[in-house]
Amino acid sequence: MAVVREYVLKTPPGGVKRYDHEALCDLLGVEDRSRVIFEQAVGREAVCRVYPSNPLMGVRDMTANDLVMDERGRIQLGTYFDGSPLRFRLFDPRTGNAQRGAVFGTTGAGKSRLVQAILIACKNSRVVVHLADLKHGQSVPEAAGQVATRVTTQYEAVLMLRGLVAEAERRMAEYAAMGRSGFVKDDPDPLVYGIIDEANRLLEKGAPFREEAALLIKELGRTGRSVGVGIIIAAQAGHLDELGGSDTLRGMLKEGEVILLRWSSAMMQQLVSDGLLPRGESLQPIPKVVGQVRRIRRYDEERVDSEDDVNSQGMLYHLTGIRPTSMARTFMVGSVAPTPGFDPLILALYGDHAPPGQAIDLEAYVSAKEQEAAAEGGQASTPSAVPAPEPGPDTSRMSTAQRILAALPADGLAEVDLMAALEVDGGRRVARASVRTNISTLRSKGKLARPDGSGLIVPVLAD
Known part of the structure; x- marks a missing residue:
């Protein structure tokens, strides 16, 4: 019977902030680096476990019950390496606040499936969603008809964000008149989220609507949360400066729900320098191929084809959770292999009931300048809701x-x-x-x- 080896380690004052994972595996005589899990506990104690195989392989399928908010406003997205539940908060009933959220990951890391899970959870929990899928609708195609608003272009995304900010401002004025200082879910307004997938396309340097989009997202993250209007972005980013500038997102990252899938080194350095992780803290790398062993082969030794399988999708760190340096993985969302059309397993999770809420009337948020440009046969290159900046110094x-x-x-x-x-x-x-x-x-x-x-x-x- 395979057993788990566990070592409880005494560490220097302040704990171990930096360690060499490969050197640790060599010391333990383990070729498959993904089998070794190191976790720093509180105080001067750490634990190192050696598993017979990676404990996050073979996770179960996601169920509809996982994706319904509990009494504390959380859904269960997956599991940590030791079997503890990985929870993601959509709403905090103690404060009445909607959440700010950010999901980062490189290509193929499982970002779109995680976004699908959040969208399904919102629908099944009666949370109104206005979605921008900026990969022309391809990232989460099953969301068509499952959300209140769905847009697929950058210009429509800016109009959608304008509408969300306007809704937050309306609520602030009405709640002030009522003498209410916070948000009460469904009394009278529902919990609302703006979700932007492939947000890097909207916020990267050179994007046509970057300035206004960054300002609107920042405004939602700052004031919308207290009136039940939240914002979640998902992006393939190597650095926060690619997302409208790190100042735009710093508040979201430090106080919201932040998930990091397989990352780039520049992104990790930025997260640490922005204080999301303690300086000097290190995360165990998420390999692209789990279980791959690097070793020298003899000239006549046959190569195993399965060693190139990409099978770490969904492995992540919940950086703002209670265990920010513990590796976790989402449950399986949808079919393992691509399907010729909409994924039937994902559609089954959405269910056949109508999504809550009304669509945003995008035309209501086209500015007078943009209407004028359209009447002249063109389209304004940049939305004009944000005043033009004053000329800067030479x-x-x-x-x-x-x-x-x-x-x-x-x-x-x-x-x-x-x-x-x-x-x-x-x-x-x-x-x-x-x-x-x-x-x-x-x-x-x-x-x-x-x-x-x-x-x-x-x-x-x-x-």
Whole structure:
């Protein structure tokens, strides 16, 4: 009978923040790296388990019962490696807040299936969903007819976001008149979510509606949650700067529900630098191929074809859950192999009842400028709901120090956001090392505040 080897380890004060997973596997004599799970516990204790096979392989199918909110507003998406339930919160009945959510993952990591599960859970829990599927509707095709609103273009997505912000503003005004300080689900309004799949297409640098979309998403994340209007984005991103700038999403990431599927190294570095994980913390890598053993073959040794199977879809970390560094996996959503049409297993999970809510009237949120452009036979290249920014200073003759001071708002910026601002301010490209040197000099001259542990670079304002 196969057994699990478990080692309880005493660690230095503060625990183990960084370790070499491959070296640990070599020490234990385990060739299949995915069989070894290391987890830091509270205090000066850690546990290392060696499984006979990866414990997250062979998870069961998702059921409709998994995808109905419990009394605490949670659904069960899957399981951790030790069998504990992986839960995702859609609503917090204690505070009355809708959630902010973000799902990140590289191509083939299982992002679209996870989004399907969230969409099904919303329908089965009587949560109104307005969906933008920006892969021309291909990411989650079964959602057609299963949500209140479904759009597939970037321009329609911006109109949808305008409608969601307008709904949040309407609720704020009405609740204030009622003397109500929070949201009460279904009294009188339902819980509503805007969900944007392939959000990177809408928010990446060069996208036509990036500026307004980022502003609207930020507004929903900041104020919509308190009136029952939530926002969830799913994206293939290598870096947060590709998603409208990290400042747009920082609040969502730190206080919402964040899931990280198989990732890029740049994304991991950004999440750590933004404080979502403790600095120096490391996550065990999610391999593209689970169970693959790297070893030298003899010249006449036959190669096993199954070693190229991509079978880690759905493996993830719930970064804002109670176990952010513990690997988990979603239950199986839908058919294993692609189907010639809509996946019947996914349709069965949605059920045949009508989705809750009314569609957003997108035409009601077309601006006068856009209507004018359409009447002239064209379409405005950029939605005009956001006022045009004031002309900025001429940076072509400014020093790097002057550009830093010009770019910083009163409440400061993180270094990565400052670098992004300097990239688009019209001046010459400047190296990160030069920016850091200038920051140190400006601090010594009293023009920038000394570091306070927040990671923000803050100007010293004149009285």
